[in-house]
Amino acid sequence: MKEPNIIVCAKQIPDPEAPFSNVTVDVENKEVLVDAPDVISPYDENALEAAIRIKEEMGGKITVLSMGRKVSDTVLRKSLAAGADSLILLEDPEFDRLQSQSVGYVLSRAIEKIGEYDLILTGRQAGDWDSGQVGLILGELLGIPSISLARSVKVKDGSVLVEKTVPVGYEVVEADLPAVVTVSNEVGELRYVARTKLLGLLRRPMVIPKWGRKELSLEAEKLKTVGLIELSPPADMRRECVFIEGPTAEDMAGKLFSVFKELR
Amino acid sequence: MNEVLLLVESKGGLLDNKTLELIRGGSDLAKDMGLDASAVVVGHETSSLAESAASYGLTKIYRLEHPLLEGFQPDAWVGALEWLCKQITPRLLIISHSFVGKEVAPRLASRLNVELTADCISLRVDPEDGLLVRSKPIYGGNAIAILKVEGIPQIVTVRKNAFEPMEPVAAKSEVVEMVPSLDESVLRVKSLKTVEEEVVELDKANVVIAGGRGIVEKEDFELLIALGKAMSKAHGNVMIGCSRPVVDKCWMSSDHQVGLTGSMIAPDAYIAVGISGAIQHLVGMIRSKKIITINTDPGCNMFKVSDYGIVADYKDILPALLKKLEERS
Numbered sequence: 001m002k003e004p005n006i007i008v009c010a011k012q013i014p015d016p017e018a019p020f021s022n023v024t025v026d027v028e029n030k031e032v033l034v035d036a037p038d039v040i041s042p043y044d045e046n047a048l049e050a051a052i053r054i055k056e057e058m059g060g061k062i063t064v065l066s067m068g069r070k071v072s073d074t075v076l077r078k079s080l081a082a083g084a085d086s087l088i089l090l091e092d093p094e095f096d097r098l099q100s101q102s103v104g105y106v107l108s109r110a111i112e113k114i115g116e117y118d119l120i121l122t123g124r125q126a127g128d129w130d131s132g133q134v135g136l137i138l139g140e141l142l143g144i145p146s147i148s149l150a151r152s153v154k155v156k157d158g159s160v161l162v163e164k165t166v167p168v169g170y171e172v173v174e175a176d177l178p179a180v181v182t183v184s185n186e187v188g189e190l191r192y193v194a195r196t197k198l199l200g201l202l203r204r205p206m207v208i209p210k211w212g213r214k215e216l217s218l219e220a221e222k223l224k225t226v227g228l229i230e231l232s233p234p235a236d237m238r239r240e241c242v243f244i245e246g247p248t249a250e251d252m253a254g255k256l257f258s259v260f261k262e263l264r
Numbered sequence: 265m266n267e268v269l270l271l272v273e274s275k276g277g278l279l280d281n282k283t284l285e286l287i288r289g290g291s292d293l294a295k296d297m298g299l300d301a302s303a304v305v306v307g308h309e310t311s312s313l314a315e316s317a318a319s320y321g322l323t324k325i326y327r328l329e330h331p332l333l334e335g336f337q338p339d340a341w342v343g344a345l346e347w348l349c350k351q352i353t354p355r356l357l358i359i360s361h362s363f364v365g366k367e368v369a370p371r372l373a374s375r376l377n378v379e380l381t382a383d384c385i386s387l388r389v390d391p392e393d394g395l396l397v398r399s400k401p402i403y404g405g406n407a408i409a410i411l412k413v414e415g416i417p418q419i420v421t422v423r424k425n426a427f428e429p430m431e432p433v434a435a436k437s438e439v440v441e442m443v444p445s446l447d448e449s450v451l452r453v454k455s456l457k458t459v460e461e462e463v464v465e466l467d468k469a470n471v472v473i474a475g476g477r478g479i480v481e482k483e484d485f486e487l488l489i490a491l492g493k494a495m496s497k498a499h500g501n502v503m504i505g506c507s508r509p510v511v512d513k514c515w516m517s518s519d520h521q522v523g524l525t526g527s528m529i530a531p532d533a534y535i536a537v538g539i540s541g542a543i544q545h546l547v548g549m550i551r552s553k554k555i556i557t558i559n560t561d562p563g564c565n566m567f568k569v570s571d572y573g574i575v576a577d578y579k580d581i582l583p584a585l586l587k588k589l590e591e592r593s
Contacts, residue, residue, distance in 0.1 A: 016403070016542070016544060023407075227413050228411055231408070234406060242572050256581070
């Protein structure tokens with residue numbers, strides 16, 4: 001078959017692995033403040049890795065789409081350094097805090113604007129709101145098959161072959177292209193990108209298209225926000241930790257062994 | 265538009281405990297709204313499942329019966345549920361945030377042109393406008409968002425343990441059998457085969473020993489496994505868990521993963537080795553009775569939620585501990 005055009009939808013979020021002590025809930029402004037740099041959402045990185053493996057095997061082109069109120073191309077350029085061919089930022093003040101259906105709507109219009117595509121990959125869920133909806137909604141809005149929780153993705157003779165994680169093990173499923181597949185972390189982490197390569201890419205002048213509401217001719221009433229009425233901090237999880245100390249590992253192990261005996 | 269509808273799920277042909285939780289939650293909400301609560305059973309030859317669902321005080325059990333609904337083919341299930349919702353227009357649709365729910369709910373919401381709130385931990389009704397008030401953890405559990413969404417049906421998926429399971433009652437619900445209009449053309453994704461793998465059920469463990477990013481080599485998990493074996497003599501069922509980075513490295517299969525997208529467990533003891541304590545991990549194990557952490561970084565978050573901690577290299581502690589267990593047992 002011809003070389004596939006792959007679109008990867010990747011979200012920029014504050015590092016979800018930031019320690020909880022770096023996260024503040026601003027109750028008044030209903031905002032979560034994270035003292036950590038932004039990253040590409042981890043499952044979207046898994047999706048990008050799956051796309052790059054397909055490209056290595058079959059050739060083709062990978063376009064990364066990222067959407068938000070304000071998207072930073074310095075965060076997203078990592079995808080180019082890893083192996084994507086082009087990057088399109090969907091940016092508009094009105095893209096802030098949109099409902100999943102509205103996010104699906106914006107992405108579907110952008111994908112239709114790109115026009116030619118065979119496979120759409122995205123993470124199983126984003127690491128901030130963890131809703132896990134957008135990939136499946138895209139399938140509905142574009143009227144194409146959707147497959148979730150992929151642990152491996154292969155393209156073959158106009159169809160996509162996926163090993164999908166299911167509760168008893170895995171299921172092998174197939175769908176005609178174009179299709180959308182949501183990717184899980186069993187696919188494996190995004191390949192290592194050398195820092196020098198990344199820095200080189202950051203310095204290189206590059207025209208990165210930015211599409212907003214106007215460029216995508218979006219209907220304003222279809223951009224609905226999430227309807228957040230309140231934001232609160234979680235229940236306190238802290239416990240009083242007793243530190244087991246000692247001069248040697250044997251000594252500490254002995255004390256821990258005594259703790260084990262109390263567990264019974 | 266006068267019903268609360270919930271989706272029945274089964275496990276080994278029996279009602280899943282998650283569904284019993286939904287029945288309780290759905291029935292309470294229905295009472296608050298002055299509506300009936302009903303459930304839908306989707307599948308093929310499900311009369312006994314429908315009968316058991318009929319024992320929990322619901323008004324009706326809709327039994328969607330079709331050969332294409334055998335097993336779980338998402339395309340067919342979404343099609344059947346869309347068909348039912350268009351027939352009976354429920355006011356509220358409640359689905360478990362389970363393997364089935366995560367797949368079906370977003371697609372169904374899209375077809376019904378409403379917004380789903382996924383993974384809710386509590387629900388109530390606003391008496392002013394009759395809308396559902398949905399609480400949902402965001403940023404891995406670092407904040408709880410409380411949301412209201414317009415549209416009918418109001419649709420949510422609900423996390424395990426959000427409600428107490430319902431007990432059976434004497435009165436039986438009416439079972440309504442319906443045959444949705446479906447044909448082969450809805451199946452756009454073809455299932456070629458399902459491969460069963462040995463899957464660990466971490467929620468059955470008395471003790472979980474889990475490794476994280478701090479584990480230097482894949483082979484080092486042998487230390488955790490050996491410790492597990494030695495502990496099982498005195499502590500019952502000891503299983504090996506891990507945090508997400510370990511699965512990302514393909515060192516362990518995802519059934520071992522503890523956390524938001526893995527298992528959420530509450531064993532008697534949880535031993536965290538080389539796990540820094542990202543919030544997504546903590547929400548999966550924070551209900552453990554005793555938490556013990558071994559980590560070289562005294563500042564890591566895992567210690568803040570632990571009962572006992574050792575600041576040391578697991579490569580020193582685990583062999584010493586193993587020796588102690590072997591000597592004294």
